[in-house]
Amino acid sequence: MESTEHEGRTIMRIFFVIDHSVELKDFSLNALSSENGRVDLVCKLIKDSFLISNSIRKDTVLYIFFSKSKKTIMFIGNQLLYLNPDERSIASILKKVFLLYLKEKIIGKEYSPGIYLYNWNIEEVLKRINLPVVLLLEEGIMDTTKIRQNVAFVLSDHTNFSTEEIDIIKNYNPFILKISPYSLHTDQCITIIHNKLDVML
DSSP, rough: OGGEEETHHHHHEEEEEEEEEOOOOOOOOOOOTTBBBHHHHHHHHHHHHHHEEEEOOTTEEEEEEEEETTTEEEEEEEGOOOSSEEEHHHHHHHHHHHHHHHHHTTOOOOEEEEEEEEEOHHHHHHHHHHHHHEEEEEEEEOOGGOOSSSSSEEEOOOOOHHHHHHHHTTOOEEEEEOOOOOOOOOOHHHHHHHHHHHHHH
């Protein structure tokens, strides 16, 4: 997988989130939960993917497929800058990326340090990752031994995967995992996975 190594460092943690509500368009920083889908939830999952106290996780890559706009944004941990823990700050980075793309329409460009925008669909992202897939679903099997390095964790946002999305992902023979007896938010699932992997170090 091309993206598992950046500047000589092997990326050990890969998250792929499919978003169903946010479009690549302008939005108000004062209406993160209403004006353009759930930008607030996207900011939370970005925060929990990368931020630890006074630092950024360098061993993580996050892909977000924005299904309404058919675009994927890739975040590379060891290249990210200016990432702060408050949602408004993260939203301002997303807003900048969206507006620059709308102005320049350049695919594959680094629109902010460590943040790249592509035309990749779900299948193209999974092909690029080229790692075993762990699909998180509430009807999955509770087996935390499947939380390990060098796999791709695939999650949906606050809505369920569509049937078409599940069919595409199942072409990659995923292990279908449930990580809690409770229904959790995407950012909470990411936090649990990070914690499990941290303990394994």
